Amino acid sequence: MKKKIINKYMKFPTALAAAKGGAALAVEWLVPLLDANGKDDALLLAAADKKRAETVGDSVHLRGLIEFSNYCRKNCHYCGLRKENNKINRYRLSKEEILETALKAEKLGYKTIVLQSGEDLHFSADAMSKIIKELKNKTKLAVTLSLGERDEETYFAWKKAGADRYLLRIETTDPVIFKKIHPDSDLEYRKNCLYVLKKLGYQLGSGVMVGLPGQDALSLAKDIIWLNNLGVEMIGIGPFLPHKETPLKDEKGGTLAQALRLIAVLRLVFPYSHMPATTAMGTIDPMGREKALQAGANVMMPNITPTAVRPLYEIYPNKICLDESADKCFGCVTARIIGLGRTVGTDYGDVVRQIRNPKLEIRNNKDK
Ligand code: SAH
Ligand code: SF4
DSSP states (O other): OOOOOOOOSOOHHHHHHHHHTTOOOOHHHHHHHHTOOHHHHHHHHHHHHHHHHHHTOSEEEEEEEEEEEOOOSOOOTTOTTOTTOTTSOOOBOOHHHHHHHHHHHHHHTOSEEEEEESSOTTSOHHHHHHHHHHHHHHOOOEEEEEOOOOOHHHHHHHHHHTOOEEEOOOBOOOHHHHHHHOTTOOHHHHHHHHHHHHHTTOEEEEEEEESOTTOOHHHHHHHHHHHHHHTOSEEEEEEOOOOTTSTTTTSOOOOHHHHHHHHHHHHHHSTTOBOBOOHHHHHHOTTHHHHHHTTTOOEEOOBOSOTTTGGGOOSSTTOSOSSOOHHHHHHHHHHHHHHTTOEEOOSOOOOOOBOSSSOBOOOSOSOO
16 A cells, blocks of 8 residues: 655745744744745745844844863864864963953943853863852953853852853754764753753753754754753854864855754744854854844854964854954944844843743843
């Protein structure tokens, strides 16, 4: 007997209507949106841009990114900072250098800094707590951490020291892909880090890379459902960009179009989330960040790392903005935002805690 093939996915117009109407999350409508092309793709991006304007509005929040150490104990197959890459020079900023960079950022008008690094145990629970406390004492900045996987005690110490937010991308929730690209990480452990961060009261950011080997729209749809269950408030998306000193050097990598579609779907699914137009999008296309801001994104993360070490934080190749000083970057990014008819956020850009449709539970969404 011939097997009947039933396409369980909705047609694009029905799928878009489901997204706009806040339907319960289901791969049946997420997949056709993530696979949209041509006119459908344009309709999806426009719907997300409209939703962004209605929910989080026109302001774009700036987060100053300080990449303070490129040492890493891990060997993720995609990342140029992986431990076994001995072609890069390693650096660490001192506590004083981090503070000085943060003070400069605050003077320029930043309200938030993001401290990011490889998984560098030199910055122990104690050492990092001291830095966070000093930052909170000397500035009014919101402090976001992105230091990878640590144990609960450490996350607790940093929260107690005053850290406000944490970014930890899950990268992919597909157990097969995750295992293939992470020789020394465990998907369940990483998920648990996110649950712990949530429990400890951090404003929580996660996200995925797009275009990983073996990843398809169904896999991304499942990621979205997982992110929703986690209760994520900030979502970082970027195309995977192959780095020549890594095992994935010969892979194709992600495209801007894939990343834009994912951002658009995420904006429809998480209307009040904070989503950056990431540097990886600006790397793949000179107008990539602008396009992301017009497809649902509402955050930018200018690099304020001291220029002397900036080129050494090469997670992927050809990173943009390697030699502009922090004030030049601020000016450039502001001009790009204004060029789109948008405004630069003047408050702290705290998360709006959301439960999916229809009511919102607002948390900390006011000036401090
Ligand atoms: N060590 C921390 C934070 C630094 S890496 C961590 O891993 O969480 C920050 C992000 O860079 C990672 O979450 C990953 O999504 C992204 N990244 C790493 N290598 C990349 C590549 N080759 N292309 C695109 N993004 C990459
Ligand atoms: Fe290290 Fe993060 Fe790069 Fe993995 S992605 S090698 S943990 S810096």
